[in-house]
Amino acid sequence: MKKEYWIILITYIAMQFSSIIGIPLLYLLGSFFGFEQEEMKFSAVVIWLIFSFAATLIIVLLLLRNEMKNSMRNNQANVISSMCWAIGGIFLSLFAQSAAGIIESLFGITQGSENTERLMAFVERSPIVILVISIIGPILEEVVFRKIIFGTLYKRLNFFLSALISSILFALAHSEFSHILLYASMGFTFAYLYVKTKRILVPIFAHVSMNTLVVVIQLNQDAIQKWIEQSNQITKFIGGF
Secondary structure, three states, X not given: OOHHHHHHHHHHHHHHHOHHHHHHHHHHHHHHOOOOHHHHHHHHHHHHHHHHHHHHHHHHHHHHHHHHHHHHHHOOOOHHHHHHHHHHHHHHHHHHHHHHHXXXXXXXXXXXXXXXHHHHHHHHHOHHHHHHHHHHHHHHHHHHHHHHHHHHHHOOOOHHHHHHHHHHHHHHHOOOHHXXXXXXXXXXXXXXXXXXXXXXXXXXXXXXXXXXXXXXXXXXXXXXXXXXXXXXXXXXXXXXX
């Protein structure tokens, strides 16, 4: 594995555990300057979340800048095909996620993600967190779990085993092992997009789009439910004629 990849992996792991030190430090700093304790608890989490993810993304982009330039020069062909796969990948990932959700429900696994609910609670109070959920997070995850982990394994193992191992690690990183099938479906989909197009930007686009769609739906659940009820009423009214 390349030296840059090892640095990225170490940086990503450090980011995951950095809140143990970073958040208490920010909280103490805020308390020192006289900020309200309750408000500072929330602000410390949001500030560190954004800072740690943004700093990690900058480091990753700097380490991969030469590789990305070479990749763009060598893969100028099939741009239109990659764009089609990127858009189609959104629907593939949503279909895979829906199928996994149905299978999980058959085994009594409750729908919904505690991780998603926790993040959405932060979004409702501080919308800037959307940047982490919809953009920065997916980019980092695709670089780490697809480009580096899956890509490295795929050179030695077949597609299934490489995607399976990287997907399990993907689930563990989200601390939701009960939804291993859900994360595996996403991991296999994004890995397939990466192998098919040889462009990490394709699964990144699909992942970013999917997360953004989930955030929009979560933030507008009441409006969507109201729209569904109104549509049902109209359908029944028309059917009465």
